[in-house]
Amino acid sequence: MIRQLAIYLMFYFFPFILQVVSPSVLVVLVCNAVCFATMLLIHRQKVTEQIRNLREIGFSHLSNYRLKRDFSQFVLITLYFLARMIVPQQRIIPWYDVADFNSSFLLGLVSGIILVIAIYRILFYLLMFDKAGFLIMMAHSFLGSLRWFFLAVIFVILYFTVHFQLVGISYEYSDYAKVPRFFVYCIHIYRTMVGDSVAPAYPQWELALAQEGTLEARKFITLTIIWASWIGCQIVGFFLLLNYLIVLIAEAYE
Numbered sequence: 001m002i003r004q005l006a007i008y009l010m011f012y013f014f015p016f017i018l019q020v021v022s023p024s025v026l027v028v029l030v031c032n033a034v035c036f037a038t039m040l041l042i043h044r045q046k047v048t049e050q051i052r053n054l055r056e057i058g059f060s061h062l063s064n065y066r067l068k069r070d071f072s073q074f075v076l077i078t079l080y081f082l083a084r085m086i087v088p089q090q091r092i093i094p095w096y097d098v099a100d101f102n103s104s105f106l107l108g109l110v111s112g113i114i115l116v117i118a119i120y121r122i123l124f125y126l127l128m129f130d131k132a133g134f135l136i137m138m139a140h141s142f143l144g145s146l147r148w149f150f151l152a153v154i155f156v157i158l159y160f161t162v163h164f165q166l167v168g169i170s171y172e173y174s175d176y177a178k179v180p181r182f183f184v185y186c187i188h189i190y191r192t193m194v195g196d197s198v199a200p201a202y203p204q205w206e207l208a209l210a211q212e213g214t215l216e217a218r219k220f221i222t223l224t225i226i227w228a229s230w231i232g233c234q235i236v237g238f239f240l241l242l243n244y245l246i247v248l249i250a251e252a253y254e
Contacts, residue, residue, distance in 0.1 A: 004042065005125040011038040013118050019084065020111050021093045028088040036081040043074070073117060080110050145248050153241060156193070160233045161185040167225050169200040192230065193237025200230045 012035050019031035084090075084107070092108050126132040164185055176184045188198060205222055 002128070005122070007038065008042065008121065008125065011035070012042075013122065016114070016118065020115075023091060025088045029085055032081045032084045032088075036078070039077060039081075076110065077114055077117075080107075080114060083107070142249060145251070149241070149245060149248060152244070153193075156233075156236055156241065157186050157189045160189045160192075160229070160236075163229060164189070164200070164233075167229055168202050168205050168222075169226055169229065170203055171198065171201065189233060192233050193241065195234075195238070197230075197234060200226055202226055 015031035015034045015038075019028045019035070022028055022031070090104050090107060092104065092111055123136050127136060161182065171184060171188045173179075173181070173184055176187065179187075191197060202222075205226070
């Protein structure tokens with residue numbers, strides 16, 4: 001297993017990363033050829049079995065979910081490496097500057113999927129080490145218990161997104177080009193909850209409160225509601241959800 005991990009890292013994972021970022025056509029061709037050969041070498045038994053089953057009984061052997069998953073991954077990775085070797089000049093990530101850079105969205109998306117598959121396999125190899133295996137199993141148990149936490153986070157974000165707009169809190173949109181107003185608020189609520197908070201602005205209230213004859217009580221109530229809402233969002237994020245997350249981590253460690 002240690003030998004397989006070393007081979008996988010040296011002749012698949014690192015060459016794959018290099019071919020994604022390299023601007024050299026030669027490097028892309030060599031790295032993709034090495035990655036494809038390494039994949040066939042590591043999975044030679046599975047590949048041979050898949051080919052034999054396809055010849056004998058066709059696609060009917062793919063009734064099992066695991067076989068479908070393995071076959072789909074093999075086809076996807078094979079097509080990706082063939083496409084990269086046919087069009088090696090197509091870059092995915094800019095090497096220097098993004099100016100005059102034309103990337104392929106499809107290749108970038110598939111590269112991300114294959115990278116996730118590679119990370120998953122590396123974690124599988126790391127299970128043979130006691131400390132690394134314990135950490136991976138703890139993370140697996142922890143992530144499995146996060147579904148209620150994520151639901152709570154989504155609920156809080158949606159609530160304060162609507163609440164902030166109702167009380168007249170506004171945010172700057174220049175940093176979020178072509179992002180809908182609702183999602184801009186969602187992003188700012190999340191930033192407020194994790195501590196990267198931006199002070200609320202309320203331009204529509206500033207004009208109304210600046211007019212002569214406005215009651216001082218109205219000014220006080222309006223500003224109190226706005227700032228109490230903003231502080232309340234931070235309290236929910238810092239003290240409630242953060243502590244709930246700490247409890248989940250402690251339970252996973254135990």
